[in-house]
Amino acid sequence: MNNGRTFGEPGRPSSGGGARPHVIYLAIGFPPAAKSSAYRMRETANQFAAAGWDVTVVTIVDEAWEREYGLDHSLAEGLDPALRVVKLPLFREDLETDVRAFSEGRALAHRRWLSNLRRRSLSVFPEPVFGGWRPALEKALVQVHREHPADLLVTTCSPYVNLAATWKLWETHRVPYVIDFRDGWSVDVVNDGESFPKDSVAGRWESKVLSQALAVWHVNEPISRFYRQRYPELADRMRIVRNGYDAAAIPPLAGPVQGRPLVFGYLGALNLPVELLDAVLQGWRTARREDPLLADATFEVRGHIGAAWARGDNAHAELLQAAADDGVIVGGSVPRAEVPALYSCWDAVVLMVTGGRYMTSGKVYEYMATGLPVVSAHEVEHDASTVLSTYPLWTGAVGLEPADLAGAFRRAADLAVNTTEADREKAREQARQYARQAQLVPAVREVTGLVRPQRAPTVPTQSRSSRVPTGGDRS
Amino acid sequence: MIEVLMVTGNVPGRVTVLVDALEKFRAAGARVRIASTFDPELIPDLGDLAELHMLPVTAELSPRLRRKLARTSSARRPWLRAQHDPWVRRYARQADVLVAMDGRALHTVWQLAHRHRGADAVYGIAPALRAVERRSADPARYRRRRLGTTGPSPVLVVSTARGQALDTAKALLQGVSGKRAMRSGAVRWFWERAVAAPGLPERYRAEVARRVQTSMHRVGYPESASRIVAAASAKLSDPAVKAKLLVPLAETVPAEDNVSEQLSPEVTDDVTTITAPPARTP
Numbered sequence: 001m002n003n004g005r006t007f008g009e010p011g012r013p014s015s016g017g018g019a020r021p022h023v024i025y026l027a028i029g030f031p032p033a034a035k036s037s038a039y040r041m042r043e044t045a046n047q048f049a050a051a052g053w054d055v056t057v058v059t060i061v062d063e064a065w066e067r068e069y070g071l072d073h074s075l076a077e078g079l080d081p082a083l084r085v086v087k088l089p090l091f092r093e094d095l096e097t098d099v100r101a102f103s104e105g106r107a108l109a110h111r112r113w114l115s116n117l118r119r120r121s122l123s124v125f126p127e128p129v130f131g132g133w134r135p136a137l138e139k140a141l142v143q144v145h146r147e148h149p150a151d152l153l154v155t156t157c158s159p160y161v162n163l164a165a166t167w168k169l170w171e172t173h174r175v176p177y178v179i180d181f182r183d184g185w186s187v188d189v190v191n192d193g194e195s196f197p198k199d200s201v202a203g204r205w206e207s208k209v210l211s212q213a214l215a216v217w218h219v220n221e222p223i224s225r226f227y228r229q230r231y232p233e234l235a236d237r238m239r240i241v242r243n244g245y246d247a248a249a250i251p252p253l254a255g256p257v258q259g260r261p262l263v264f265g266y267l268g269a270l271n272l273p274v275e276l277l278d279a280v281l282q283g284w285r286t287a288r289r290e291d292p293l294l295a296d297a298t299f300e301v302r303g304h305i306g307a308a309w310a311r312g313d314n315a316h317a318e319l320l321q322a323a324a325d326d327g328v329i330v331g332g333s334v335p336r337a338e339v340p341a342l343y344s345c346w347d348a349v350v351l352m353v354t355g356g357r358y359m360t361s362g363k364v365y366e367y368m369a370t371g372l373p374v375v376s377a378h379e380v381e382h383d384a385s386t387v388l389s390t391y392p393l394w395t396g397a398v399g400l401e402p403a404d405l406a407g408a409f410r411r412a413a414d415l416a417v418n419t420t421e422a423d424r425e426k427a428r429e430q431a432r433q434y435a436r437q438a439q440l441v442p443a444v445r446e447v448t449g450l451v452r453p454q455r456a457p458t459v460p461t462q463s464r465s466s467r468v469p470t471g472g473d474r475s
Numbered sequence: 476m477i478e479v480l481m482v483t484g485n486v487p488g489r490v491t492v493l494v495d496a497l498e499k500f501r502a503a504g505a506r507v508r509i510a511s512t513f514d515p516e517l518i519p520d521l522g523d524l525a526e527l528h529m530l531p532v533t534a535e536l537s538p539r540l541r542r543k544l545a546r547t548s549s550a551r552r553p554w555l556r557a558q559h560d561p562w563v564r565r566y567a568r569q570a571d572v573l574v575a576m577d578g579r580a581l582h583t584v585w586q587l588a589h590r591h592r593g594a595d596a597v598y599g600i601a602p603a604l605r606a607v608e609r610r611s612a613d614p615a616r617y618r619r620r621r622l623g624t625t626g627p628s629p630v631l632v633v634s635t636a637r638g639q640a641l642d643t644a645k646a647l648l649q650g651v652s653g654k655r656a657m658r659s660g661a662v663r664w665f666w667e668r669a670v671a672a673p674g675l676p677e678r679y680r681a682e683v684a685r686r687v688q689t690s691m692h693r694v695g696y697p698e699s700a701s702r703i704v705a706a707a708s709a710k711l712s713d714p715a716v717k718a719k720l721l722v723p724l725a726e727t728v729p730a731e732d733n734v735s736e737q738l739s740p741e742v743t744d745d746v747t748t749i750t751a752p753p754a755r756t757p
Contacts, residue, residue: 099596100588104634107585108550110578309599318489
């Protein structure tokens with residue numbers, strides 16, 4: 001996988017032969033940020049620590065997340081105490097809501113100010129929102145490396161401006177790096193295509209940084225295939241590291257529902273198209289009207305709705321509130337520690353996901369692991385369909401027509417009342433292959449073997465975040 | 476009681492969200508007032524969740540303010556209307572939280588925020604709710620803060636001085652580039668040189684040249700007008716800016732042959748290039 005290149009050559013600073021190797025993990029969105037990517041980041045950092053690395057995580061200050069989706073301190077509880085976390089004072093200026101912090105020009109012409117900000121960011125790095133962070137990130141990585149020489153840099157995107165800092169550390173100190181590319185950059189996972197050509201500014205950045213990467217991780221096969229075809233010369237460095245689910249988030253197994261109204265649930269940030277949500281709510285209304293099993297059923301939607309000034313005040317919020325009479329309940333976000341209890345109150349889950357064949361989402365794995373019936377509300381040709389295809393309590397991918405979604409709700413209701421505990425255990429069994437630990441351990445072991453061959457662990461390691469709390473998970 | 480003053484420049488599109496938020500404000504112990512730039516009748520019934528007030532319309536303003544309103548940009552107009560409104564002044568003074576409900580209300584809230592520094596000033600309903608919750612949780616802390624933050628902020632002083640300087644400069648420019656001034660040969664001579672002066676930003680060069688040449692036309696000096704256009708366009712390199720100067724001129728050319736004859740060959744070429752229909756692509 002390293003294509004004949006060697007690491008730890010003379011002249012390159014490193015942690016030294018006898019010491020624990022040092023990895024810098026550039027992970028903007030690291031806990032306690034209340035972001036869906038935080039779970040993967042937590043497990044990655046923990047796995048490196050468990051594999052014998054000194055880990056320095058580089059992220060941004062907690063206050064910066066207040067502007068977006070806020071903080072979830074329960075996420076930080078599963079972090080390995082040996083991790084060192086460096087928090088940079090970087091903020092998204094576009095999400096500022098303190099009017100007194102605005103310039104008069106911004107107060108007078110907010111949209112023009114935003115578009116100028118994006119233009120300025122793009123002039124620094126080809127990413128409209130985060131491009132302006134490039135100098136600070138570059139400086140921070142070099143500084144961290146000078147203080148404690150790194151043997152490896154693991155960079156996770158987005159934001160893609162992280163690639164600039166990664167390249168800087170490679171150029172100046174030849175620190176080998178792994179890119180956890182997750183959803184990729186040049187692949188448009190929402191609209192199923194290419195985001196930008198290879199000869200664009202972003203394309204040149206991507207080609208350049210990938211060309212020297214020790215390994216490149218993606219979250220699913222379609223994205224990995226896209227990259228293997230785009231960069232055939234790098235195909236042997238591409239790895240699929242699925243998002244998976246945290247065992248600690250899974251509730252105890254439940255039996256069929258009897259003698260009470262059904263509860264459907266959705267958990268996740270509502271950053272999906274309004275049309276998709278509208279179609280789901282229409283389907284829900286129809287199903288509830290037509291199926292006696294659903295007559296008194298409720299549909300609980302939990303998660304962040306909008307950010308900054310639009311938090312709780314966007315078209316999604318309007319649609320959900322208008323559906324209150326149809327048993328739709330909006331409950332806001334849920335701290336990670338309370339997720340198992342939330343799932344245990346639900347009888348079926350609704351998987352609303354945008355995108356198509358390149359999109360999987362993280363929640364599909366967690367939904368499967370609950371052992372609950374899953375209603376799919378996404379395109380038929382979607383990677384979530386591939387993952388769910390073997391899950392016995394799936395209502396199938398029916399597309400986004402409200403009438404078809406109504407049918408899916410009815411099938412899920414039927415499954416909720418008619419499946420036994422044994423059926424659910426069987427369903428959970430299907431999900432087990434997607435435990436986050438099972439996804440990350442081999443990837444971390446492989447990278448460790450490349451950088452420090454003599455130190456690669458031979459058996460999977462259980463990290464702190466993967467440990468199952470007593471009585472919490474019977475899967 | 477926590478006092479909340481919201482300003483809105485658009486009719487709220489999501490009324491159920493607004494009603495839900497207003498109920499949360501009430502539950503958190505806040506009294507809400509909403510100042511709008513439009514007729515509050517356009518806001519669907521909010522019951523007694525908020526007191527509504529419309530900023531004074533043009534007819535209610537003093538002649539001086541009306542003139543100022545006519546001259547000012549649309550972004551500044553809501554503040555001009557709010558500035559001398561006794562209702563706004565009174566409740567802004569009392570407010571603990573000032574809220575811009577949309578982008579059009581931002582400048583008014585920005586102005587109020589720098590005059591009433593004891594209040595939180597936020598953009599959006601959710602940040603406003605958080606500010607109310609913070610105050611509700613620790614009222615003593617905010618009472619102390621209010622004492623130390625009286626009077627307008629230095630930012631406002633600078634902004635006001637800058638605005639006045641700009642207003643004066645604008646009025647001066649309007650005077651010396653208007654029709655009356657163009658009757659003077661000395662003024663026309665001055666402008667022919669001024670629009671070609673080095674170092675002038677392109678956008679301003681084109682804007683000034685367009686205004687001056689229009690005034691010259693109107694008072695019957697097409698030759699001078701043509702020379703203005705020629706002098707300015709020779710200094711413009713951005714085709715978009717050049718088009719902004721030449722297209723209006725080109726539109727007047729067919730109706731005024733004498734103007735066409737007065738255009739220099741370079742300017743005529745530019746006008747032809749810019750106004751030609753785009754080439755068809757296969």
